[in-house]
Amino acid sequence: MRVNERDVKQTGLILGIESSCDETAAAVVRAGGDALSNIVASQMNLHANYGGVVPELASREHLRNVVPVVRAAMKQAQVSFDDLDAIAVTEGPGLAGALLVGITYAKALSFGLGKPLIGVNHLEGHIHAVLMEARQSGAASMELPLLALVVSGGHTHLYLANVGEEGAWSYRNVGRTVDDAAGEAYDKVAKLLGLGYPGGPWIDSLAKKGNPDAVAFRFSRIKPRGHREGGPADEVRFDFSFSGIKTAVLRYIETHGMREHVEARRRELAQHPEWGPRSEEAALLCDSETLNLIASFQHAVVGNLLRQTFAAAETFGARGIVVSGGVAANSELRRRFQAEADRRGLPIAFPSVALSTDNAAMIAAAAWPKFVTGKFAPDTLGATPQLRLG
Template identity: 40%
Template sequence: MLVLGIETSCDETGIALFDTERGLLSHTLYSQIAMHSEYGGVVPELASRDHIRRVLPLIRQALHSARCELRDINAIAYTQGPGLAGALLVGASIGAAMSFALNIPALGIHHLEGHLLSPLLSTPAPRFPFIALLVSGGHTQLMQVDAVGHYKLLGETVDDAAGEAFDKTAKLLGLGYPGGAALSQLARQGRPGKFKLPRPMLNSGDLNFSFSGLKTAVLTVINKQEITDQIRADIALAFQEAVVDVLTEKSLAALAQTGLKQLVVAGGVGANEQLRRNLSGKAAAKSATVFYPELEFCTDNGAMIAFAGALRLQAMPEAARQPAHSFTVNARWNLEMLETPEAD
């Protein structure tokens, strides 16, 4: 089965072709960072308009790279939510229209399920069941994953997500948008131990997170310092160490609580080098293994949507795989509310 994946949830247009027998055949991505950086954040209307311009050319590019034709596509998977409503509508409407025109099934995919399953595209891949740390600009959650569609929320952020805290702290340090990657780059020049920042909810006794107070602590430090380039780097390192410590300890606690030995890390913050190094080392000391998606699949992409769609379509009864006659999007969508795919 050849599945076309369409991702348009926010500020990246991702297209991919995944074959259930041959694997990932091609994927293309267009990032809107340069456009939104002028405004210091994502402008939803501009994001939607840019998706409209990019989707069809990227589909043609993906088909060309895979040496496939439109008639070769057997199904379409598009991001149904969560995300920006206008941006989601672009991908959903194009996916549904192509489904109807080609008389092939279409399936709306949960954006976070795509992230959660993306490490399965890599080698080696985890096996069910495992713990997943979903850590991105909009979400920080710990999930127990028993199978496709079988997800149990163990903990989540009560305020800012980790990626959001990275971006806000980067702004406090005078870095551009998006700030997360720039802050991590700056932290490499920081001197360990120069500043001590709090580890929010580290000893809360549950698996929830909080990063808003950490951002406020950074602001307090900044206001007390004569800021130089070196001081900015020192603060960036102290902030990153605090976030990494919390994410690591909470993830290890989730493994201990469930008795599982596999941890999957997905989402944009999963590309952070210090997080990967810290998590892998401490997990190995407890005989656990951490799995990460390839760096190109940490951010939003079409490959994870095509892959998640393929897994769900394979598990659906043949009669349920129908062309789209309508479509909806869900800007706010609880991952635990997903229906479990039923096999033939």
């Protein structure tokens, strides 16, 4: 089934629901480009006590939050359920139990309202968060193909994105992490240093106070597979690896007598949960050696992301770059990527900080091309924790 876009462009209202990890979110978006509402219930404080997301706790919180969050999104958008054209929901990747909460509720709404159901890949949603905001701002559309870097606590992927004749988006994965995601490395290094969770904001803030050249970190160069195997250009991959730098930070802490300072910092922050990553009190807990280590770690990670991304863009002839996901909020990443894109004369786009993290507006936006082309989910839609894109 293909929906005539002319018949729905006056409404085109899609309710998006996102519950893949530790945010319960709902949003109403018109025609993939106009976010009428975007409500997010975060579980960050709950999981901070454990230094990471606890799947069972996440699922329970989603059960508590999904109904009030959807109601809040509908109220903020000032629309009724009858006004909706479709229900979109994240089907994966993510935590199985968390995904099931959103999917079950979305299927119930779809059945009860007689509205089509659209399953959306969470990673595709992150890409469309950037494209949606670009449309909202009136920015000129990027020429295709695009190279999209999706970088977060659970994912680090490079996709070559294009649009086919029928208006459906296609994605080819040209790079992914072979071990830890970049955001996961941030969380683990922050924990090693006795800092708070999530680690990204802590490291980003404290790195500004250190010397990024103080500690030399080297990444093992993962040779592009196509070159290594003598394959054609379209088989070349630009993969990442971040487990090594995490181990290098641990080794540095142990060999430079920093363990006692780390434990003292951990105790202080546990006693003062109100001290956030940008507080002066938190900064005073870090000596110059710690600040230099943090700055050097971030400089190395961002440098690796930059090298692989722009090398892939050049290899595949991308006409523009989109950076999305939670780590896209990182200030050094934005600054260095923008500078390199400007140097190459290549358009680049980032999401707002609000849409860098998990949200449902991106799910509703990514569902719009599927709605127009009639790519609806079957009644048997279920959670796919390891769902791939492309």
